[in-house]
Amino acid sequence: MNLPRYQMSRRHILAAAAGVVGASAMEAGARNAGVPTLKVGPRALYRNFQGWGTSLAWWAHIVGGFQPHVREHYLKRIFHTDDGLGLTVARYNIGGGENPKYHFLTRRAVIPGYAPHPPRFNWAADKNQRLILHECMAMGVNQVQAFSNSPPWYMTISGSVTGGKNGVNNLRPKYFRSFAEYLAIVVAHFRHVWHINFQTLDPFNEPVSNWWRFGGAQEGCRIGNREQNIIIPMLYRALRDRDLATQIAAPDDNGVNQTIQSFQSYSPLVRREVAQIDTHSYHGHGRIQLREMARAAGKRLWMSEYGDGDPSGLTMAMRIIKDIKELQPETWVYWQVVDGPGWGMMVNDENGRDTGFQTTNKYFVMAQFSRFIRPGDWIMPTNDNCIASYRREAGVLNVVAVNPTHSARRILIDISGFDVRPSPVRTHVTDDRHRLRAGVEQEWQHRYLHSALPPRSVKTWVFSDCRLSEV
Numbered sequence: 001m002n003l004p005r006y007q008m009s010r011r012h013i014l015a016a017a018a019g020v021v022g023a024s025a026m027e028a029g030a031r032n033a034g035v036p037t038l039k040v041g042p043r044a045l046y047r048n049f050q051g052w053g054t055s056l057a058w059w060a061h062i063v064g065g066f067q068p069h070v071r072e073h074y075l076k077r078i079f080h081t082d083d084g085l086g087l088t089v090a091r092y093n094i095g096g097g098e099n100p101k102y103h104f105l106t107r108r109a110v111i112p113g114y115a116p117h118p119p120r121f122n123w124a125a126d127k128n129q130r131l132i133l134h135e136c137m138a139m140g141v142n143q144v145q146a147f148s149n150s151p152p153w154y155m156t157i158s159g160s161v162t163g164g165k166n167g168v169n170n171l172r173p174k175y176f177r178s179f180a181e182y183l184a185i186v187v188a189h190f191r192h193v194w195h196i197n198f199q200t201l202d203p204f205n206e207p208v209s210n211w212w213r214f215g216g217a218q219e220g221c222r223i224g225n226r227e228q229n230i231i232i233p234m235l236y237r238a239l240r241d242r243d244l245a246t247q248i249a250a251p252d253d254n255g256v257n258q259t260i261q262s263f264q265s266y267s268p269l270v271r272r273e274v275a276q277i278d279t280h281s282y283h284g285h286g287r288i289q290l291r292e293m294a295r296a297a298g299k300r301l302w303m304s305e306y307g308d309g310d311p312s313g314l315t316m317a318m319r320i321i322k323d324i325k326e327l328q329p330e331t332w333v334y335w336q337v338v339d340g341p342g343w344g345m346m347v348n349d350e351n352g353r354d355t356g357f358q359t360t361n362k363y364f365v366m367a368q369f370s371r372f373i374r375p376g377d378w379i380m381p382t383n384d385n386c387i388a389s390y391r392r393e394a395g396v397l398n399v400v401a402v403n404p405t406h407s408a409r410r411i412l413i414d415i416s417g418f419d420v421r422p423s424p425v426r427t428h429v430t431d432d433r434h435r436l437r438a439g440v441e442q443e444w445q446h447r448y449l450h451s452a453l454p455p456r457s458v459k460t461w462v463f464s465d466c467r468l469s470e471v
Contacts, residue, residue, distance in 0.1 A: 035410045037448075038401060040388045041381035042417025042468055049389070050143055050330045051375040052366075053089025054078070055305065056129050056136075057149075058108035059338035062350045064128025070355045071135065077346065077359070078337055079139040085345075085363070085370045089143040089331045091304065092133050092198070094186050095126055096150035096161040096219055104162050108350040109218040113152050114186050118178075123189060133196065142375075143331060145249065145304070146187055147202040149219035150212075151179040161219040163212030170212065170221045177234050179203075184238035187246050200249040202278050202304070203235055204228065208262060209254050225251075225265040232266070236273040247275035252304055256284035256327070260293060271297060278304040279327075281319065287326035300330055307335035309342035313365025313430070317402045317458050320369055324379060324387050334366070364435040368428060368458040372398040390468070397463040403453035416447040419467040425449060426464075431457035 063074050077084045097113020098105055112125040137144065150161040155175035157164055164170035171179060183203055190196040204223055206212075212220030223231070232248060239246055251262035259279035266274065277299045279290060294301040303323050308315045316334070323332060338346045338357065345363035348354065369387075373379075377389035377398075386401035397418065403409050422444035429437045431454045441461070443450035453459055 035412055036384060037412045037414050038382065038384050038386050038399065039414040040397065040399060040417070043381070044378040044390070045325070045381045046328045047378045048330050049373070049375065049377055049379050051088035052085070052370040052373075053087050053091065053141075053143065053331055053333040054337040055091040055093065055147075055333065055335055056132055057091075057093035057111060057336070059336050059348070059350065060129040060132035061111055061126075062108050062128070062348070062352055063338060064131045065352060066355050071132070074338070074346070074357065075132070075135055075139055077363075079136050079141060081140075081371060081374075085337070085367055086374070087136075087337070087370060088141055088375055089145075089333055090133060090136055090141045091145045091147055091202075091333060092129065094146050094148050094183060096148065096152045096155075096221075097125075098161050098219075099153040099159050102153075102160050102162075104160065104215050104217060105219070106217045107352065111149075111219065114189075115152055115182055118152070118154065121185070121189075123193070130194070134194075137196070144196065144198055145200045145202060145302075146183070146190075146198040146246075147205060147249075147252065147304075148183060149205045150221040151175065152182065155179055155182075156221065158214045160214055161221070162216040163214055163220050164222060165214050167210035167213045167222060169224055169227060171223055171227065171231075173227075176227070176231050177238075180231055180234035180238045183235060184242055184244070187239070188242045188244055191244060191246075198246045200276050200278075201235070201239070201246050202249040202252050203231060204250060204252050206254040206280065207251060208258055225262055228262065229265070229267055229270050232270045232273055248273055249276040249278045249302065249304075250274050252278040252280065254280050254282050256281055256290050257286045258284065260286050260290050263293065263297075274299065276300040276302060278302045280305040281323050281327065282306060287323065291326065291328050301327065303327055303329040303332045305333055305335050307339075307343055311342050311360050311362055312432070312456065313345075313360070313362035313458070314402065314404045314456060316362060317365050317369075318385065318404060321385055321387050321402060325382075328379070337366075359435075361430060361432070361435065364430040365458050367436060368430055368460045369400055372400065372428075372460050372462065390466075392468070395464065395466050397466040399461045399463070401453060401459055403455065403457050403459075406455050408455055409453040411451050411453060413449040413451055413461060414447070415449070415463060415466065417469055418447070418463075419469050420447060420463060421465055422447070423465065426462040427451075428460045428462075429454060429457055430459075431455065 095111030
């Protein structure tokens with residue numbers, strides 16, 4: 001019975017107090033019993049999360065050649081929220097285009113360049129990847145970035161987009177400006193002819209890495225920090241000369257510490273002209289340092305590429321949690337959502353003939369995050385192997401936790417910093433036997449929810465009608 005405060009009897013007051021004491025005692029007892037508490041803080045860790053994404057490039061080059069109904073099946077599974085991953089970020093690869101006398105590239109990595117024979121441009125090139133870009137934007141993708149793996153082959157020292165001899169710099173200095181102009185011309189054509197406006201353009205991909213070697217299986221080009229300091233101002237001017245609002249993102253290095261070193265190498269002018277810091281998170285321990293550096297410089301921060309060969313998705317899930325908590329990026333982008341076994345969330349041979357795919361556990365692990373933590377959500381502070389997001393207008397709190405061990409875990413979820421009425425909580429679990437299995441839990445004690453994490457699992461809790469006590 002709900003009584004107005006002035007009508008509450010001494011019995012009601014004592015009962016309420018007993019409930020609070022009981023909750024505290026319950027938590028203490030649970031801790032003494034070895035049950036960990038997942039605590040969700042009531043204040044935002046950061047508020048500018050913009051969504052999850054994928055690079056198009058290779059898989060889009062293949063899938064874009066499939067029949068319309070087949071493409072639609074793929075795209076729904078990737079970009080729809082209700083029955084897919086709900087990705088809202090896409091990175092489009094502006095191909096360099098390989099020297100016709102070489103055949104090093106794998107079938108899926110042969111991304112046609114738009115200027116195979118300078119100075120003539122071929123705007124019919126790369127129709128498959130471009131088609132996927134158009135169609136995914138129609139499904140709700142609203143963050144689009146262009147990026148380059150290599151300049152066109154005739155601008156390179158080795159004469160190939162696969163890289164330099166022995167992994168050295170491979171862009172001829174006399175073509176620095178031509179490369180910048182090439183990218184700006186392509187972005188302008190997308191804007192004015194195909195009505196696609198890239199918010200950002202990243203001219204590099206893992207540019208200080210030395211594994212881009214002549215004869216490799218994909219496009220890649222080493223461009224050192226000194227050369228980046230020269231090219232970025234040229235690109236900035238080329239974009240502004242064409243009255244484009246597209247901003248520059250860089251350096252897109254393979255690891256977070258490399259990204260820190262590259263950005264620190266930029267001159268004050270170059271730092272002003274780079275609007276967004278892109279990093280891959282394959283390795284490195286400097287996530288907090290990179291985050292603080294980006295904020296001090298007034299730059300947006302993207303985790304623009306990560307991938308791994310673990311088909312269970314648990315390695316990826318742990319990396320997502322580490323990146324979101326420490327790096328705090330606006331977006332988190334997986335490299336290729338369609339790929340071979342291990343790396344792929346949707347597995348396809350990518351030979352251009354086999355059009356089917358298999359969804360792996362990794363796909364459903366990604367969905368545990370991407371279906372529930374949505375663009376515009378506030379990322380909330382948490383402990384343990386979990387992250388949480390809060391949708392203020394809807395009053396919805398989503399908590400995602402990972403148990404990478406082979407043993408089940410009993411837990412308490414502490415949302416005592418929120419005004420919430422204990423009610424049934426929707427859950428979803430992916431483990432070695434289940435994929436997004438839906439359930440309901442309602443074992444509450446005050447604002448603590450009793451729950452459990454199965455072995456090798458990712459679990460999401462959806463708390464509805466959950467309001468912040470303080471903002």
